[in-house]
Structures are given as C-alpha cells and as structure tokens.
Amino acid sequence: MKVLVATEKPFAAAAVNGIKAEVEAAGNELVLLEKYTEKAQLLDAVKDADAMIIRSDKVDAEVLDAAKQLKIVVRAGAGYDNIDLAAATAHQVVAENTPGQNSNAVAELVFGMLVMAVRGFYNGKSGSELFGKKLGILAFGNVGRNVARIAKGFGMDVYAYDAFCPAEVIEQAGVHAVANQDALFETCDVVSLHIPATPETKQSINYALVNKLKKGGVLVNTARKEVINEPELLKLMAEREDLKYVTDIMPEADAEFRKFEGRYFSTPKKMGAQTAEANINAGIAAAKQINAFFKDGCTKFQVNK
Ligand code: 3PG
Structure with a gap:
C-alpha cells in the first residue's frame, strides 16, 4: 500500500x-x-x-x-x-x-514570544518580568497544560478556563480555575490562546474580551488566526497603546498590525511545532x-x- x-x-x-x-x-x-x-x-x-x-x-x-x-x-x-x-x-x-x-514545542514558543514581548522586543529599554505576573490559559488541553508547567518555572500565577475541562481537573494541576473567559481576561496580565478553530470559537477573541486585559496586557496566540476578530483587535490596539499582541499565525491583516511597532510580532510561518x-x-x-x-x-x- x-x-x-x-x-x-x-x-x-x-x-x-x-x-x-x-x-x-x-x-x-x-x-x-x-x-x-x-x-x-x-x-x-x-x-x-x-x-x-x-x-x-x-x-x-x-x-x-x-x-x-x-x-x-x-x-x-x-x-x-x-x-x-x-x-x-x-x-x-x-x-x-x-x-x-507536538504540544511541548508549541508551549515553549509561547514563552519565546512572551519574553520578547515583555522585554520590549529587545529594544534596549527597560522591560518587565514574568515572575509574579498572572497568566491566563484559554483552553486546558495538551498545549495549555504544558504552558502551565513552564509558567510555574517562571514563577507566574497561573489561571485557566476551558469550556470542556472540569474546574477540578484544572485545580488538580495546581492552576486556578476561573468561571468563564471574561473572568480569565479580567484577572490576568497575559492571556495565551489554546482553543481550536471551530464555528463557536471563530472570531471569538474580540474587542470586548481583549479590552478586559489589565494595563500592559499581552495576548499570545499560538492557536489559530481564525479565532481572532482582526478588525476589532486592530481597533482596540489603536485605542489602547499599552496592549501587545504576539502571534505564531500571521493575521490576514498583518500589514495593518505592523503599524503597532513595538507592540506586535508575528512569525512569518507557523513555527510552534x-x-x-x-x-x-x-x-x-x-x-x-x-x-x-x-x-x-x-x-x-x-x-x-
Ligand atoms: C497543530 O495543530 O498541531 C499545530 O498548529 C502545528 O501545526 P503544523 O504542523 O502546521 O506546524
């Protein structure tokens, strides 16, 4: 055969x-x-x-x-x-x-991009550290669990929400379970996306949700570009100069996101795995x-x- x-x-x-x-x-x-x-x-x-x-x-x-x-x-x-x-x-x-x-490889890249983001994309100026910061993991599957493991090594306070994973399972992994994705964005300094692209999740990462992130928030996307509502994220980043977006899946609107120099990064081709x-x-x-x-x-x- x-x-x-x-x-x-x-x-x-x-x-x-x-x-x-x-x-x-x-x-x-x-x-x-x-x-x-x-x-x-x-x-x-x-x-x-x-x-x-x-x-x-x-x-x-x-x-x-x-x-x-x-x-x-x-x-x-x-x-x-x-x-x-x-x-x-x-x-x-x-x-x-x-x-x-391939989930460990993707999880490691989350931190590759995250360190780069909080250190101002290595621009020579003073950045910030991950230690003690609140990390939100959206979807606690294989990648999300590896992200949680690595985040603990950085000394981060780790939170997760997964519509299909019981809170007890999340808590057993030493991660705070929150009630919904709004709560995850409200609570955390950084949110890392690990949801699949489905009819329910497509464009679900929108203006209202990301706007809940704390001042200086970072959104990390190693999931799929389809889950992002790109026009709404562009609008929000234009309004909030404190927000950063790092992604392993080049947006359709990459050229427009590039205008946010020092707050946006995309790999040219998906590199996570x-x-x-x-x-x-x-x-x-x-x-x-x-x-x-x-x-x-x-x-x-x-x-x-
Ligand atoms: C996956 O879904 O396993 C990852 O996104 C990796 O995709 P790739 O094989 O295209 O790199």
Whole structure:
C-alpha cells in the first residue's frame, strides 16, 4: 500500500526517516510530496495513495474526490480544522490527529514570544518580568497544560478556563480555575490562546474580551488566526497603546498590525511545532496509527466518528 506524506511545510529529515522506517516495516511504500506550491501537485499525488500524513495541508472535498484509494488521513498534529471532516466521512475516509505529540514545542514558543514581548522586543529599554505576573490559559488541553508547567518555572500565577475541562481537573494541576473567559481576561496580565478553530470559537477573541486585559496586557496566540476578530483587535490596539499582541499565525491583516511597532510580532510561518522533536513525535505517531489502522482496524484517534 502507498502512504503519502504531503507536507507543504516539511518535517525534519529525522522525522521523515522515522516515518519511512515505520511504513516500510509494515510492508508499505512511502511517497513524499514536500514543499509543494500548487494544489494540482497534491491532487496528482493523492491519486493512488491508500493513506496520507499531512500537517496544516488542506484536505477538502476536491482532494478527497481525487484520492480514489484513500482510506485514512492522519493530521500529524493537534488541530484538524484543515480537514473537511464531513467530506472525509462522505468519502468513507477515516480522519485522525496525533494529540499531544507536538504540544511541548508549541508551549515553549509561547514563552519565546512572551519574553520578547515583555522585554520590549529587545529594544534596549527597560522591560518587565514574568515572575509574579498572572497568566491566563484559554483552553486546558495538551498545549495549555504544558504552558502551565513552564509558567510555574517562571514563577507566574497561573489561571485557566476551558469550556470542556472540569474546574477540578484544572485545580488538580495546581492552576486556578476561573468561571468563564471574561473572568480569565479580567484577572490576568497575559492571556495565551489554546482553543481550536471551530464555528463557536471563530472570531471569538474580540474587542470586548481583549479590552478586559489589565494595563500592559499581552495576548499570545499560538492557536489559530481564525479565532481572532482582526478588525476589532486592530481597533482596540489603536485605542489602547499599552496592549501587545504576539502571534505564531500571521493575521490576514498583518500589514495593518505592523503599524503597532513595538507592540506586535508575528512569525512569518507557523513555527510552534517546527522542532525536530515535535516532527519526530507527531510524524512517527501518524505512521504508527496508519499501521494500526491497516493491521487491526484501530481508529482510536479518529476525529470524524
Ligand atoms: C497543530 O495543530 O498541531 C499545530 O498548529 C502545528 O501545526 P503544523 O504542523 O502546521 O506546524
């Protein structure tokens, strides 16, 4: 069987070698499509693939139509908003993710960007410290939990809200649970976003919510650009010169945000999971999940049930 790795943003070489070893150990063939620039290349590559490993690559109805042999697509990573789940189900394709495999890498980048923000983007002037500051974590999944762990090392006072995680679970992790996201923004100096992009969360980070942040507040986004209401955040940053926004997902309105020099930073390309360790963990997990699916019909990580 053919296992296609289709990654517009490639895995580290060590991860590709590990995936290849897993795929071949199961008697299958690995086909690589890396750094593709046109959708036509993906449509061509999926034609005879039985399984596919992707990252943020878009798998929509057109891709699924072209993938006549495809039985399973695994998103090597957490967020699967790039897969049209209804279309996958209609095509009888199992869609999976690899939860937790790249979450430490994303959590570490939160602090890379956060230190930079509170130190004035290294402008030579006096900045501030994270020690003793209140950090709010919006969504307490795998990334949020790693952020909490690292924040404690910085001596931060950590708060979290998650609509789907009971307060007791948050408290057991030594984190203050708050009642809702308004309370999180009202309480904290810094809020780090870890919500997925869903119909409910899209554009939910808006003027009214971010305006609740304390003076000198910092918003950190390593989640998805779609959760931000960009026109409203732009309006707020124009009104509040104390606010900073650092993001690992370049906004649509990047050029407009750039006007807030010294208060805004975006990575040019999503870098959160772009470490050798995360690539190896997520890539090999994806290959193992495909092997388990073909061997035993295992669909433990299916997201289009
Ligand atoms: C994820 O959802 O796992 C992260 O956003 C990483 O995405 P990437 O594989 O495109 O870097």
